[in-house]
Amino acid sequence: MSIDVKMAWRNIWRNPRRSILTISAIAFASLLLVFMLSWQFGSYDTMINSAVMIHTGHLQVQAKEYEEKRNIRLVVPDPAAIGGILEQTSELAAYTFRANAFSLISSNERTYGTIVIGIDPLREARVSTLKKLIRQGNYLSADDSNQALVGKLLAKNLNVVLGDELVVLGQGRDGSIAATVVKVKGIFSSGQDEFDRSSIHIPLKYFQDVYAMNGAVHEVVALGKSLEYIPEIKSRVTAGIENMNQKDHLVVLDWMELMPGLIQAIQMDLVSGFIFYIILIVVVAFSILNTFLMAVFERTREFGVLLAIGTTPGRLTKLLLTESVSMTMVGIVIGIIAGSLITWYFQVHGIVISGAAEVMRQFGLPERMFPRLSVLSISIGAGIVWVITLLTALYPALKVRRLRPVEAMMSA
Amino acid sequence: MKKKAIVALVLLLSSSVVLCADTDAQDAHNLVEAAVNYYRGKASIATVDMTIHRPGWERTMTMKAWTKGQKDSIFIIIAPPKDRGNGTLKRGQEMWTYNPKINRVIKLPPSMMSQAWMGSDFSNNDLAKSDSIIADYTHKITGTETHDGKKVYVVKSMPKPEAPVVWGMQKLRIREDHVFLSQAFYDEDFELVKIMTGHQIQMLGGKLFPKVWKMQKADVKDEYTLLSYKELAFKQDLPGRLFTLSSLKASRR
Numbered sequence: 035m036s037i038d039v040k041m042a043w044r045n046i047w048r049n050p051r052r053s054i055l056t057i058s059a060i061a062f063a064s065l066l067l068v069f070m071l072s073w074q075f076g077s078y079d080t081m082i083n084s085a086v087m088i089h090t091g092h093l094q095v096q097a098k099e100y101e102e103k104r105n106i107r108l109v110v111p112d113p114a115a116i117g118g119i120l121e122q123t124s125e126l127a128a129y130t131f132r133a134n135a136f137s138l139i140s141s142n143e144r145t146y147g148t149i150v151i152g153i154d155p156l157r158e159a160r161v162s163t164l165k166k167l168i169r170q171g172n173y174l175s176a177d178d179s180n181q182a183l184v185g186k187l188l189a190k191n192l193n194v195v196l197g198d199e200l201v202v203l204g205q206g207r208d209g210s211i212a213a214t215v216v217k218v219k220g221i222f223s224s225g226q227d228e229f230d231r232s233s234i235h236i237p238l239k240y241f242q243d244v245y246a247m248n249g250a251v252h253e254v255v256a257l258g259k260s261l262e263y264i265p266e267i268k269s270r271v272t273a274g275i276e277n278m279n280q281k282d283h284l285v286v287l288d289w290m291e292l293m294p295g296l297i298q299a300i301q302m303d304l305v306s307g308f309i310f311y312i313i314l315i316v317v318v319a320f321s322i323l324n325t326f327l328m329a330v331f332e333r334t335r336e337f338g339v340l341l342a343i344g345t346t347p348g349r350l351t352k353l354l355l356t357e358s359v360s361m362t363m364v365g366i367v368i369g370i371i372a373g374s375l376i377t378w379y380f381q382v383h384g385i386v387i388s389g390a391a392e393v394m395r396q397f398g399l400p401e402r403m404f405p406r407l408s409v410l411s412i413s414i415g416a417g418i419v420w421v422i423t424l425l426t427a428l429y430p431a432l433k434v435r436r437l438r439p440v441e442a443m444m445s446a
Numbered sequence: 447m448k449k450k451a452i453v454a455l456v457l458l459l460s461s462s463v464v465l466c467a468d469t470d471a472q473d474a475h476n477l478v479e480a481a482v483n484y485y486r487g488k489a490s491i492a493t494v495d496m497t498i499h500r501p502g503w504e505r506t507m508t509m510k511a512w513t514k515g516q517k518d519s520i521f522i523i524i525a526p527p528k529d530r531g532n533g534t535l536k537r538g539q540e541m542w543t544y545n546p547k548i549n550r551v552i553k554l555p556p557s558m559m560s561q562a563w564m565g566s567d568f569s570n571n572d573l574a575k576s577d578s579i580i581a582d583y584t585h586k587i588t589g590t591e592t593h594d595g596k597k598v599y600v601v602k603s604m605p606k607p608e609a610p611v612v613w614g615m616q617k618l619r620i621r622e623d624h625v626f627l628s629q630a631f632y633d634e635d636f637e638l639v640k641i642m643t644g645h646q647i648q649m650l651g652g653k654l655f656p657k658v659w660k661m662q663k664a665d666v667k668d669e670y671t672l673l674s675y676k677e678l679a680f681k682q683d684l685p686g687r688l689f690t691l692s693s694l695k696a697s698r699r
């Protein structure tokens with residue numbers, strides 16, 4: 035250990051109370067940032083996963099331009115082939131097929147324009163929460179035909195109850211008129227008003243008959259085992275489609291493309307989070323600046339003596355910087371360790387938001403929220419504290435260079 | 447004395463200008479009403495092929511259409527066999543649609559009126575409000591052209607302030623013998639949305655009439671709907687029972 039580092043280390047412990055206070059301020063800031071960021075990232079994971087589980091899935095294969103145009107003629111003609119590609123992708127949890135058509139739905143009294151969605155009852159239950167969202171009646175079974183699941187708000191608007199008949203009138207894939215009568219088998223409520231107000235679900239096979247789909251579907255919906263695998267799965271499926279020579283016809287869309295609103299909400303939340311963190315860091319930075327400045331003022335006479343016996347101003351700066359770097363390092367390491375331990379505890383046990391559990395369960399959301407520790411959530415906060423603290427330390431360290439030995443020694 | 451004469455002259459002139467403007471608007475209104483009446487007749491029976499054209503896709507269906515006056519009409523699809531018997535009844539501003547397979551009549555809700563009719567480029571509104579051009583708009587003749595040696599009036603139609611219409615402006619081209627040549631639909635920003643044009647003007651049902659109508663959206667090239675009259679007969683009157691829900695449901699006619 036060089037003499038400078040030894041001196042710096044001794045200087046830190048010359049006033050243990052002040053140094054410990056400074057170190058704990060830094061440690062606390064890093065701890066808080068590690069926990070808050072992990073919490074934020076964890077809640078995004080929960081948010082995204084529960085949002086995609088209601089309907090869109092993590093990933094969809096569609097015909098090109100179907101997402102914008104929603105034209106019934108833009109189909110995935112051979113869904114089984116896409117299923118084959120998905121089967122080979124090990125990071126995939128489940129997948130299902132869907133077909134959609136905008137149609138008139140009419141009860142005895144009223145008529146509304148809604149989306150009719152054809153679903154594969156067995157596969158759908160593994161991909162989306164639809165089955166859990168049934169509030170009245172039953173979910174579709176594999177051999178159902180003209181049975182429908184109706185959104186709660188739509189059922190209310192149409193004034194229908196379980197067992198009532200609904201007339202469906204739309205246009206088939208071949209341009210012919212698609213018409214049928216379905217029975218209300220179940221009523222679902224997702225908590226997303228738009229979804230509950232504007233959709234009915236019927237079995238996919240029946241949909242394909244009524245709308246002359248000729249075996250085609252509109253969406254192949256896939257769910258990954260975890261959010262972080264999605265880019266990997268997306269590139270694999272895209273490669274698979276290229277191998278099938280379907281590249282010009284089909285596209286793979288991930289949840290960010292399917293739900294641009296969700297990613298915007300997350301970005302908004304991130305920004306407001308960062309504003310809070312910046313305020314926190316600024317407060318910490320000022321308290322650190324204060325202790326560093328005090329350390330210099332208090333030791334003006336000492337620096338004067340050091341300069342007088344031939345220490346260069348550069349060496350003094352180095353000495354002061356070594357002191358602040360060591361304190362910051364100790365603080366950050368303590369902060370990261372303590373923060374990670376606390377976060378890890380909650381990551382294992384989860385945090386129950388009291389009172390909200392009932393509501394959350396009702397909408398198919400997990401009742402516990404889990405923070406998620408990651409390299410990113412640990413390093414961002416610590417990194418920012420590190421940079422800000424060093425910038426703060428720079429000011430007194432450079433101020434020292436302007437000291438004149440005699441004047442400095444004269445001061446108290 | 448001189449002053450008085452000038453005042454009198456000015457008054458006379460200004461009042462005649464006002465009168466003139468009034469008669470202009472009246473002329474334009476009369477012209478549009480005459481054209482609509484000419485086009486619809488007192489009552490008519492027609493067989494029409496409707497072709498919906500999309501890039502790489504085309505479909506034709508044949509329907510029979512009865513109209514009476516400016517408000518009532520009924521359309522029944524007769525081909526292809528799969529869609530045979532489907533019908534639409536329009537009375538005033540209200541529309542019903544019937545499907546024989548499920549044997550149900552559905553009244554179209556107001557929210558669906560701007561949707562495509564039978565997947566074509568015509569909206570339900572185009573059908574339900576086909577006479578609204580007379581009632582809901584004020585007209586002005588903005589120019590003249592010639593077509594087949596006949597004079598053509600270009601009419602700019604602006605919706606009345608309280609009128610329940612979706613268009614911001616319409617431009618009509620009407621020949622002096624009251625044949626509609628085109629009807630262009632503009633949005634609130636006066637951007638062209640779609641345009642309907644008449645082609646192959648010939649003797650049909652005892653008068654000159656465009657045999658083919660083409661409705662084309664302004665922003666897409668290869669998408670349009672053609673209406674081609676196979677038969678057309680104008681009548682003095684048709685029985686009112688033709689334009690009822692039970693008539694819509696009666697599959698044999």
